[in-house]
Amino acid sequence: MKYVEAPSEDLGLGTSVFLAGGISNCPDWQKEFVDKIRDTELVVYNPRRANFPMGDKEEGLRQIKWEAEYLHKASCIIFWFPKETVCPIVLFELGSWSMTDKPIFVGVHPDYSRRFDVETQLEIRRPDVTVVYSLDDLADRLREWDHMAQTVSPPLTEHEPHPHLAEIRRSLKKWQESPARLLYVRDESFKVIEVSIVALQQLIDLLKDAEQGIIRTTPRNLYSIVERIKGIRQMFKKDTGY
Incomplete structure (x- = not known):
């Protein structure tokens, strides 16, 4: 230290x-x-x-x-x-x-x-x-x-997929299925959650690159993105039931 x-x-x-x-x-x-x-x-x-x-x-x-x-x-x-x-x-x-x-x-x-x-x-x-x-x-x-x-990020290959991709795919699929993914009701007012839009776009770009075998982020950033999506999913479930 x-x-x-x-x-x-x-x-x-x-x-x-x-x-x-x-x-x-x-x-x-x-x-x-x-x-x-x-x-x-x-x-x-x-x-x-x-x-x-x-x-x-x-x-x-x-x-x-x-x-x-x-x-x-x-x-x-x-x-x-x-x-x-x-x-x-x-x-x-x-x-x-x-x-x-x-x-x-x-x-x-x-x-x-x-x-x-x-x-x-x-x-x-x-x-x-x-x-x-x-x-x-x-x-x-x-x-x-x-x-x-x-953590050193392993290469993405057909037989050795990136360890976080499965979690990212599940998060993105759950997100896309939610009708409240971009706008939701809380405290009787509509609020756009800026962080949700940013995180969603990060995931979309990341998956597009990953499909081509390109990793453009670090394990730390992957971890942060996944944790953020998990938190937003929990919030949506609490507020909307989805």
């Missing part, structure tokens, strides 16, 4: 994770989390400084810019909401990044005051994301994803 603490710089090489979550008025959960993934090869971006000059506006601006840069640079983001504080900035960051395709992993303390809001908003915006309730489980989700990132 490579550890990068704000405001240190990093070239952004290798698979990286940004630790988003409470900093002020809460325990140093970042240190505990880092210890849980220390044996990985991840590059860890930690915005929590050992010594931060409170009241220094220039350093405050530097911190904000650093966080914005490394949230964008990170391969994935983990979010942790402790029980001690509402974490308004972290809620803002979660809302922003949940509207993108970047892999995110979310954990909330069981006693976090806005737990219901986090769960509900993610169910709507990112049904592929499973909320967990401990740092151990959050670390496990990250490890699982990182393992997929390190």
